[in-house]
Amino acid sequence: MVLYLPFGAVTGFVTVALTFLATKHGLSIKEAALLPAASLLSQWLKWLWAPAVDATLTPKRWYLIGIAASALGVLVLAATPMTEDTLPLLVAVVAISSLLRTFVGMALESMVAALTPKSDQGRVSAWFQVGNLGGAGLGGGLGLTLLETLAEPWMAGAILAGLFCLCALALFAVPAVAAHRVVGGPLAAIKGVVKDVSRLARTKSGLLVTLLCFLPFGTGAGQGVLTQGTVAELWNATSSHVALVQGYTAAVVTAAGCFAGGWMCTRVTPRRSYIVSALLLALVSAAMAVIPTNVASYVVGNLTYAFVVGLAYATWTTAVFEAMGARSAATKYTIFASLSNFPNWWLGMVLGIVADDHGPLAMLATEASIGIAAVVVFVIGSRLIARTRIPNELVES
Numbered sequence: 001m002v003l004y005l006p007f008g009a010v011t012g013f014v015t016v017a018l019t020f021l022a023t024k025h026g027l028s029i030k031e032a033a034l035l036p037a038a039s040l041l042s043q044w045l046k047w048l049w050a051p052a053v054d055a056t057l058t059p060k061r062w063y064l065i066g067i068a069a070s071a072l073g074v075l076v077l078a079a080t081p082m083t084e085d086t087l088p089l090l091v092a093v094v095a096i097s098s099l100l101r102t103f104v105g106m107a108l109e110s111m112v113a114a115l116t117p118k119s120d121q122g123r124v125s126a127w128f129q130v131g132n133l134g135g136a137g138l139g140g141g142l143g144l145t146l147l148e149t150l151a152e153p154w155m156a157g158a159i160l161a162g163l164f165c166l167c168a169l170a171l172f173a174v175p176a177v178a179a180h181r182v183v184g185g186p187l188a189a190i191k192g193v194v195k196d197v198s199r200l201a202r203t204k205s206g207l208l209v210t211l212l213c214f215l216p217f218g219t220g221a222g223q224g225v226l227t228q229g230t231v232a233e234l235w236n237a238t239s240s241h242v243a244l245v246q247g248y249t250a251a252v253v254t255a256a257g258c259f260a261g262g263w264m265c266t267r268v269t270p271r272r273s274y275i276v277s278a279l280l281l282a283l284v285s286a287a288m289a290v291i292p293t294n295v296a297s298y299v300v301g302n303l304t305y306a307f308v309v310g311l312a313y314a315t316w317t318t319a320v321f322e323a324m325g326a327r328s329a330a331t332k333y334t335i336f337a338s339l340s341n342f343p344n345w346w347l348g349m350v351l352g353i354v355a356d357d358h359g360p361l362a363m364l365a366t367e368a369s370i371g372i373a374a375v376v377v378f379v380i381g382s383r384l385i386a387r388t389r390i391p392n393e394l395v396e397s
Helices: 005-024 029-043 050-055 059-079 087-115 118-149 153-173 185-201 204-214 222-226 229-235 239-267 270-290 295-324 329-358 360-386
Strands: none
Touching (some): 005 222, 005 229, 005 239, 029 329, 050 087, 059 153, 087 118, 087 329, 118 153, 204 295, 204 360, 222 229, 222 360, 229 239, 270 295, 295 329
16 A cells, blocks of 8 residues: 555545646646647556566565656656646657556565465455555545645645655565566566466456456546536535545545455455446546535535545456466556557546536536446446356466
């Protein structure tokens, strides 16, 4: 959890702190949506460089590289003025820092897969996503508070960067995990990684998890729009309310959702648990679209949304770890994570456009409708996969 906090905090700083301030600085909802979209862009392309993490340096060394890049990125973002003229620069910095922070996630995913017995995958997935989503809440809430209260914006970035480096001290508590090296050097190692991934793709569990990743449900994409200042005004919510429901309190509520998701996976299969979570998230969006628009409904609705997002992410993570095995873990997990970020990316853009053209309530109704339709598609797809003769699970030699 501690090691993954910086990864989530960078996301929160962009999607909560910077996104809220964007519309306050004269940017439109569509323009503000470019910031979280730029963050997600590299996340669904990161499978391209994941084999290098498996085949070269140790996970701990890759982690330190990612932490240093994350700290520098958040410092630059905080120090850059937010105007229409600087928006292209901000988008570029968000994209580059997001790309480099992928090394934090890949390194930790390798360590988790190598060190976690199957019986503990649900609990570890919960803590893993507490670091991710709870970190996003802390990074967003703390980042927004610091940006609005400190004398200079760069100071907020410097404080967050220092906290990221402190999190890296937790590496001393983690056993060493070797790189995926084989006879023949890095090229042969990468070929071995590709072979491991192709074997996973020829299993029912691998195909089912892939289908989960492609479908736009359980993403939490609506949060990026609900954070924006002009959107929050529909509910008469202020920056304090946004920092509360998308920051500090959201971190605790999302963590509770992650633990609930980990517990659910010990009672119900992870894939079914994720489908239940996705349906619940669609219902929350639908409810927010029809209940009265006031501060109380904004706070309660967003916190409920945050809880179910935690539920969805923890159950999704457990489903992935269950399917992929320990070999070439950075690449396999990254492929699934990249695929899942693609619907999150395009759905976030679509919801931003709908909110700008038709209002936030139409955006929430759209998210709910797409989520329910995606569940129906998964049910049909899973039945078709079940009829095939390929193996159910990956068996590693």
